[in-house]
Amino acid sequence: MGTQHFGIVAVDCAKWRSKWMLCDFFGRVLLEPTSVEHRRGDFAAMIVAINDACDAEGITDRIVAVEMTGIYHKPIQAAFREAGFDTRIVHPFASSHYRKPLYPAAKTGDNDLEAIVHAAVAGYG
Numbered sequence: 001m002g003t004q005h006f007g008i009v010a011v012d013c014a015k016w017r018s019k020w021m022l023c024d025f026f027g028r029v030l031l032e033p034t035s036v037e038h039r040r041g042d043f044a045a046m047i048v049a050i051n052d053a054c055d056a057e058g059i060t061d062r063i064v065a066v067e068m069t070g071i072y073h074k075p076i077q078a079a080f081r082e083a084g085f086d087t088r089i090v091h092p093f094a095s096s097h098y099r100k101p102l103y104p105a106a107k108t109g110d111n112d113l114e115a116i117v118h119a120a121v122a123g124y125g
């Protein structure tokens with residue numbers, strides 16, 4: 001075990017679709033930011049992709065860090081929990097705190113995903 005075998009799935013939620021990516025503990029992107037529609041089949045395909053990437057990279061322990069967004073985070077949070085993932089909520093203030101020093105003038109979904117990873121590593125989740 002150890003940090004080299006630890007992965008973080010970061011999820012930036014929206015109303016009908018979310019954006020997610022998989023990183024290792026050190027922030028190396030294993031699966032690029034990808035959109036997922038809030039539909040059961042799309043959630044299942046996302047989970048298969050994450051499991052396959054974790055197997056290929058030797059990731060044996062992982063968490064899912066979902067940024068809380070009104071109620072829009074609930075479907076994807078439930079999908080990960082039903083699939084047996086350790087799923088945590090990250091408050092938007094925490095991800096904003098980590099995003100601003102990295103990208104002070106730009107707010108995009110990909111920047112938010114990176115900040116969610118940093119917040120999760122720091123224990124905000």
